[in-house]
Amino acid sequence: MTPRFSIYLDALRFMAAMIVVLSHFAYPRFTDGTYIWIRDLNLGSDAVIIFFVLSGFLIAYTADKKDTTWQGYVFSRATRLYPVVVPAILLTITLDYFGSRIAPSVYDGWWFNDISPLTQIFYALTFSNEWLGQGVRLGTNGPYWSLSYEAAYYILFGVFTFISGHKKWLALLPLGIAFGPAVLLLLPSWLAGVYLYKNVLLKTYSKAISWTLALLPVAVYAACLTINLPHSLLVITHAIFETEKINETFRFSNEFVWNTLLSLLVAAHLTGVSNLCQNNSKDGQKTTFARLITLLAGASFTLYVVHYPALQFFDSVLPETLPKHLHDFALLSATIILCFAFAEVSERRLKWLRKKIKRQPIRTCIRTS
Numbered sequence: 001m002t003p004r005f006s007i008y009l010d011a012l013r014f015m016a017a018m019i020v021v022l023s024h025f026a027y028p029r030f031t032d033g034t035y036i037w038i039r040d041l042n043l044g045s046d047a048v049i050i051f052f053v054l055s056g057f058l059i060a061y062t063a064d065k066k067d068t069t070w071q072g073y074v075f076s077r078a079t080r081l082y083p084v085v086v087p088a089i090l091l092t093i094t095l096d097y098f099g100s101r102i103a104p105s106v107y108d109g110w111w112f113n114d115i116s117p118l119t120q121i122f123y124a125l126t127f128s129n130e131w132l133g134q135g136v137r138l139g140t141n142g143p144y145w146s147l148s149y150e151a152a153y154y155i156l157f158g159v160f161t162f163i164s165g166h167k168k169w170l171a172l173l174p175l176g177i178a179f180g181p182a183v184l185l186l187l188p189s190w191l192a193g194v195y196l197y198k199n200v201l202l203k204t205y206s207k208a209i210s211w212t213l214a215l216l217p218v219a220v221y222a223a224c225l226t227i228n229l230p231h232s233l234l235v236i237t238h239a240i241f242e243t244e245k246i247n248e249t250f251r252f253s254n255e256f257v258w259n260t261l262l263s264l265l266v267a268a269h270l271t272g273v274s275n276l277c278q279n280n281s282k283d284g285q286k287t288t289f290a291r292l293i294t295l296l297a298g299a300s301f302t303l304y305v306v307h308y309p310a311l312q313f314f315d316s317v318l319p320e321t322l323p324k325h326l327h328d329f330a331l332l333s334a335t336i337i338l339c340f341a342f343a344e345v346s347e348r349r350l351k352w353l354r355k356k357i358k359r360q361p362i363r364t365c366i367r368t369s
Contacts, residue, residue: 001061004277007290009270010297013054017300019047020143021307021335029109030315031328041225042255048146049189049259051304053266055150056157056193063161064197070162077154079354081127084346085147088305089124089138091342093117095313096139103316111312113137127151133180135251140312143304145252152179153190185253189263196267205275213272217265230258299343306342310335 023044026035123129130148
């Protein structure tokens with residue numbers, strides 16, 4: 001993976017996180033429907049699929065190049081998730097507590113699940129809130145559903161990669177049952193990223209084919225939105241399955257047909273971009289723009305998992321007398337600022353934390369010897 005392609009992936013990751021933020025910001029209860037077109041296009045849901053493809057690609061890459069043992073794999077996955085999700089769920093509980101008491105009416109809706117903090121912490125730390133078809137919302141932190149999916153995919157991939165023989169299949173079957181159909185329906189989107197790394201990126205294409213692969217999926221995606229193909233596919237899915245079953249069992253996976261198609265478009269696009277990023281003499285030189293992209297992407301996980309409770313909280317404390325445009329600007333700005341500030345004490349401390357944890361066993365041995 002070339003430095004230029006890595007920067008492009010960082011830019012795509014940050015863009016996807018911002019689209020999710022804006023899709024929630026566009027809810028009428030926050031901004032009176034001014035930006036409802038973002039929700040009508042369902043861009044936030046599509047951005048999550050981009051995350052899944054990127055995740056599958058990066059996990060396959062790290063398992064091949066860095067985390068070549070199961071111990072290293074588990075360590076990397078755990079230290080990627082917990083340094084962000086532990087403070088994030090504590091922040092969610094805190095913001096929900098004060099916000100729901102400052103302005104109870106703002107929290108009176110489907111978007112707030114008033115369950116006990118201990119229950120939220122349990123589901124957050126086990127990532128089991130979407131397993132077995134439970135569908136437990138953690139306070140106002142709706143986006144946490146995708147982390148439940150991600151953790152399941154990490155486990156399935158780890159078992160498939162590091163366990164051999166019949167034991168692998170004996171483990172995968174009960175795990176698949178435990179995770180449930182909703183989680184498994186979006187697994188192909190995640191595996192598109194794995195396939196991207198393991199097969200497609202090993203091939204070299206001409207510039208003409210590379211440009212076609214890079215640009216054509218974007219055009220196809222725009223055309224699909226123009227003709228409202230995602231909705232048409234959802235209608236067909238509803239016709240095959242009972243509507244109630246779609247909503248209750250499939251939950252966030254109810255658009256799995258469109259999501260699978262979208263993941264293939266993303267994989268094709270990244271194949272073309274990867275080839276276009278090859279053989280560049282400036283690969284080793286990080287420009288100011290590249291450093292900015294790296295800086296922004298370094299907070300994308302926090303941005304994703306913190307923004308919703310932040311939006312809800314700031315909406316409860318901002319004065320109702322503010323002019324609409326000023327209210328919208330303040331709401332979005334305060335949310336993003338809080339997320340980036342929170343990233344400084346969580347996501348951006350990842351390398352430091354990993355080094356500290358790795359040194360700890362050595363120090364323990366020295367003290368006890």
